[in-house]
Amino acid sequence: MKDFEMKEEDRDEKNDPDDARHPDDVHPDDESHPMEELLRMDRIPHIWCPGCGIGTVVTSFVEALRKSEIDLDKTAVVSGIGCSGRVAGYIKLDSFHTTHGRAVPFATGLKLANPELKVVVFSGDGDIAGIGGNHLIHAARRNMDLMIICVNNFNYAMTGGQVAATTPTGANASTAPYGNFEYPFSLPYLAEASGATYVARWTALHLRRVTKSIQEAFGKRGFSFIEVITPCVTLYARRNRLGDGLNLLKYYYEKSEIQHGADTRTLDISYQGKLTVGKFVDKEKPTFLDCMNEHLARVLGDKYRFYGVSHD
Numbered sequence: 001m002k003d004f005e006m007k008e009e010d011r012d013e014k015n016d017p018d019d020a021r022h023p024d025d026v027h028p029d030d031e032s033h034p035m036e037e038l039l040r041m042d043r044i045p046h047i048w049c050p051g052c053g054i055g056t057v058v059t060s061f062v063e064a065l066r067k068s069e070i071d072l073d074k075t076a077v078v079s080g081i082g083c084s085g086r087v088a089g090y091i092k093l094d095s096f097h098t099t100h101g102r103a104v105p106f107a108t109g110l111k112l113a114n115p116e117l118k119v120v121v122f123s124g125d126g127d128i129a130g131i132g133g134n135h136l137i138h139a140a141r142r143n144m145d146l147m148i149i150c151v152n153n154f155n156y157a158m159t160g161g162q163v164a165a166t167t168p169t170g171a172n173a174s175t176a177p178y179g180n181f182e183y184p185f186s187l188p189y190l191a192e193a194s195g196a197t198y199v200a201r202w203t204a205l206h207l208r209r210v211t212k213s214i215q216e217a218f219g220k221r222g223f224s225f226i227e228v229i230t231p232c233v234t235l236y237a238r239r240n241r242l243g244d245g246l247n248l249l250k251y252y253y254e255k256s257e258i259q260h261g262a263d264t265r266t267l268d269i270s271y272q273g274k275l276t277v278g279k280f281v282d283k284e285k286p287t288f289l290d291c292m293n294e295h296l297a298r299v300l301g302d303k304y305r306f307y308g309v310s311h312d
Helices: 054-068 084-090 103-113 123-130 133-140 187-192 207-218 232-239 244-256 288-303
Strands: 075-079 094-097 116-126 148-153 200-201 224-229 256-258 274-281
Touching: 054 075, 054 084, 054 148, 054 207, 075 084, 084 094, 084 116, 103 116, 103 123, 103 133, 116 123, 123 133, 123 187, 123 274, 133 187, 133 256, 148 187, 148 207, 187 200, 187 274, 200 207, 207 224, 207 274, 224 288, 232 288, 244 256
Parallel strands: 075 094, 075 116, 116 148, 148 224, 200 224, 256 274
Antiparallel strands: 200 274
8 A cells, every 4th residue: 555645635525624634732851641641541552453444533532621621520421342442441431331232321411410411422333333332322312411422433343353333234243254134223313203303423533523523512412423434453354355454544545525414324435435424414403301201290290399300
């Protein structure tokens, strides 16, 4: 492969200069980690493979936390099982590492028990859309006030590279050595059809775009879903002879097309095909607690005491 270099003349709306991340100004003599106030440094270095994109998504998340200036004492992160499930153990917030596929219902219970919290589910496509798919669609249907960050690497990476709910048709996997013949989910379509009020998709190359989407989701009420397509070099890329992490970033660079507001029914991902990215859904709708309070207040009248709102 030829050297991958982003040239100035190539930086247009398709490949925006904002996606070329610049390091923070750090004094040469400063040995502290630039994100240490939001990471559990006693658990660093992390377990992720060289070339994996999960760490870059964590960087975008931490940057969004800083820029949003939200109350960190009222922010919680929930992860399930899998490579991305380790995120909860590295973020220096109230965080919970739950069982496989149960991150969304755990987060739902957390939010309902303490409505003041901003609850973020940070996990992988297998955990969220595969094992936990039923919980995903019903949380979106109810418009639970949650943010979902779904790291999509197209396979069950931690357990051996099996076919997942997002594996493109034709891709090789440990459970599909002759190529996957199942239809994959289009996660933005699934999220919108289920009731999500904010839906976006980016890749691990679009770091500042990911940060911006997370900031926007922090400012919204309701069910927000952000898909981030990331490299899995050790299993998915190796089995499909796609090269290393740089090769996959080059693929994202060449095949990503930003289409804000695109119809989510058109966002299927074919094997090594075009990647339509952008913000697709951003609307307002009453949340689960809004609907519960409005309904029970109408039915019960003055006997009902609103839940999740200040009574001062």
